[in-house]
Amino acid sequence: MIRTPLRPLARILHARATGANPDAIERENLRQRHEVIRDRARGRAQLRLLFLCMCFFSAFTVVGARMGMLAASEPMEPRTAGTGVNIAQGRADIVDRNGRVLATNMLTHALYVQTKDLIDPARVARELAAIFPELDAATLERRFTDGRSFLWVRKVMSPEQMQLVHEIGDPGLLFGPREMRLYPNGQLAAHVLGGASFGAEGVDRAEVIGTAGIEKALDARLRDPAQAGEPLELSLDLTVQATIEEVLATGVRQYEAKGGAVILMDVHTGEIAALASYPAFDPNDRPNPLADPNAEPGDSPLFNRAVQGVYELGSTFKIFAAAQAMELGLVTPDTPINTQSLSVGKKRFSEFDNHNYGPTKTVAEVIELSSNIGTGHIALMIGGERQKPFLKSLGLLDASPVELVEAPGARPLVPKKWPDVVTVTASFGHGMSSSPLNLAAAYATLANGGTKVTPTLLHRAAPMAGPRVVSQQVAADAVMMLRRVVTDGTASMAKMDEYAIAGKTGTADKPKRGGGYYDDKVVNTFASVFPAEAPKYVLIVTLDEPVDRTGPEVRRTAGWTSVPVAAEIVRRTAPLLGLRPAIAPQPLDGLTAVKQ
Structure with a gap:
């Protein structure tokens, strides 16, 4: 490496020998050195500015391109990013042919416990058992203290029950928001709708899946996010369905039948205007299947006789x-x-x-x-x-x-x-x-x-x-x-x-x-x-084991x-279906019309 001396000694010595001023030579040399340093600094600054300009240009290009892509694409609902299993939410409503709701969703809350945060497990167990009669206080207390850190208490609660749990005031009791499936008409069209339950669950959300009937048969369509806002329209007529279920239930009781089924269908389109099976059930509280292996399938209200x-x-x-x-x-x-x-x-x-x-x-x-x-x-x-x-x-x-x-x-x-x-x-x-x-x-x-x-x-x-x-x-x-x-x-x-x-x-x-x-x-x-x-x-109309006892002999x-x-x-x-009745001629009760 060749080093450049700070002072031009040869020129200074020559100046002293000839009687010239060596200070002027040093000042000239210092000026030249500063010019070189300044030129190098200017070059580095220009390179930095060029680099920054390229960075800004690239960033704005990327942002502009992304904005253009978003503007040209279809709008999508934003999704919250998070760790763990991706739980799909939102399920399409089910309506009858006239748009009346047969199944929809309702916001509710689940109750779970972080046991390490419980202050008084025994008191919490007693008060929860008082709010939810199906729970046992001793069992709850044992589960609160057996070493587990997390415990589900209730998957669904009413607003009134949630308020009562709030009033317990223990920090270990926590709530998770979720949607549940609601059937506002109770037992009406229960065998068609079937029912739904929770699939994949987290503390802040739960997946609603079909368990029977059309809820399960068309589960993929009902869970499709692209069609969540478009209700599934059935061929059923809610008014006709209610009328048929009422008449069927009355007929089953009147003829002491074990059960019955009714189907009303359009002969041209194949649309089922009503499908009823008796006995029925409430899909909001779907019963469990029969545990007795020797029982007949028809003994369960879940059995769709039609x-x-x-x-x-x-x-x-x-x-x-x-x-x-x-x-x-x-x-x-x-x-x-x-x-x-x-x-x-x-x-x-x-x-x-x-x-x-x-x-x-x-x-x-x-x-x-x-x-x-x-x-x-x-x-x-x-x-x-x-x-x-x-x-x-x-x-x-x-x-x-x-x-x-x-x-x-x-x-x-x-x-x-x-x-x-x-x-x-x-x-x-x-x-x-x-x-x-x-x-x-x-x-x-x-x-x-x-x-x-x-x-x-x-x-x-x-x-x-x-x-x-x-x-x-x-x-x-x-x-x-x-x-x-x-x-x-x-x-x-x-x-x-x-x-x-x-x-x-x-x-x-x-x-x-x-x-x-x-x-x-x-x-x-x-x-x-x-x-x-x-x-x-x-x-x-099908009746299982009917008996008519109104006459002198059993029929x-x-x-x-x-x-x-x-x-x-x-x-x-028939009037509900828009069919006009035939007008039968009325008797004149023995009176004779006389033309004046």
């Missing part, structure tokens, strides 16, 4: 045999059918209560009188190879596709083999089981002109565009025959002046668990459509139990 109930639906199936035979060109409504006797192998079939309908009846009369023998002969004309696919095309052999989480598990019970005996028994609804909802869809297919209907609980404006199952003429003839069942047959108690109902009764002996059938227990069904002249709705058939319930439902709900 969807999960898989029953032998009896003579309601007879119209399907008649419709298929007409579609195949084998018969017409006026074709005579043998109603005298029917045997398949060693199996001999008989009529209900051993009725004798004579040697022959027309197809229309077979349906009107509900002849087992006549229907069996029609079924044998069709054959099992054609009968089974036809029943499948109506949706009777598969689980219902309706938007309920319970539906896929309610598969019909269908024989593995299909000999002639099954062909006959299936034609009048015995030996195989299906759900009332499947039956509703099948009747809707006949009532709307012959196109298949898929049931739905979601509101849709346009009619269904399903495949054709039978021709329009066959469908019209089938409805005509069902109308005769009401006017002249086994469903005469559904005859009324205001509305024309067409339908078919079905009384099926209830099977035992170990095999065989009960002698005194039945499942009664009335499948109907109205108005008969231009069907718009299908109505299914258990559908004509005496399910039919009156259905008639009352039509009478009360």
Whole structure:
């Protein structure tokens, strides 16, 4: 390294030798050195300024680009960043077809304890037990002092309970805000809604998830943040639903039934205007499943009889045999059918209560009188190879596709083999089981002109565009025959002046668990459509083990139990559905009008 001397000694010595002034040389040298130092400092300052300018330019460029991106993107709700599990909040409301709320969210609080901060655990335990009677003071005190640091006390509290806990005044009692699912109508449409509970939980939030019904079936849609502000619109009509549940509960009590189900469906769109199952429950306080493994599923109020109930639906199936035979060109409504006797192998079939309908009846009369023998002969004309696919095309052999989480598990019970005996028994609804909802869809297919209907609980404006199952003429003839069942047959108690109902009764002996059938227990069904002249709705009423004791003898058939319930439902709900009653001519009470 070469060092530059501070003083130019050679020049100074030369100046002294020649008599020049050495101080001037030193001052000149000092000036030159300062100029070099100043030039270096100026260069460093310029580099620093250039660097700062580049930093500011880069920062403003980034900020400007980010602002441009935000301005060009879709707006999003801000989210709070935090550690731990990301808990989704917000769940869409559920409303009926008219926008009335069926399920919504309510802000509440949870109560938890930081045990290390408790001042007097024994006093806190006593006072909490006084506020919440289901809690035990001794158990609470033991849990407060067993070494754990955190303890949930209540996941949901009312504002009044929260105030009482506040008044205890212990710093170890803490509150966590959260949303809970609220069903403002109580038990109304409980089996459709199902219920909800808490999923992932934190002290300051909790995730609401569906546990049953449509809440669980459409859980992803209801929890989707992008659709949280858009309510889920169901096809149910809240007023009609309330009316049907009231009539069903009254009918179950009046006929001492174990339970019952009602389905009201639009025959063109497949929309379910009402779906009721009795007994019901309150989804705000959903009961626990039955603990007894030997109990029947229907013993629980959680059991949805309309969807999960898989029953032998009896003579309601007879119209399907008649419709298929007409579609195949084998018969017409006026074709005579043998109603005298029917045997398949060693199996001999008989009529209900051993009725004798004579040697022959027309197809229309077979349906009107509900002849087992006549229907069996029609079924044998069709054959099992054609009968089974036809029943499948109506949706009777598969689980219902309706938007309920319970539906896929309610598969019909269908024989593995299909000999002639099954062909006959299936034609009048015995030996195989299906759900009332499947039956509703099948009747809707006949009532709307012959196109298949898929049931739905979601509101849709346009009619269904399903495949054709039978021709329009066959469908019209089938409805005509069902109308005769009401006017002249086994469903005469559904005859009324205001509305024309067409339908078919079905009384099926209830099977035992170990095999065989009960002698005194039945499942009664009335499948109907109205108005008969231009069907718009299908109505299914099913009662489990009903009994009519109003007469001199006990009666258990559908004509005496399910039919009156259905008639009352039509009478009360048809005006709510916008159907105008027929105006019956009024008698003049013996007076004669005289023209002046």
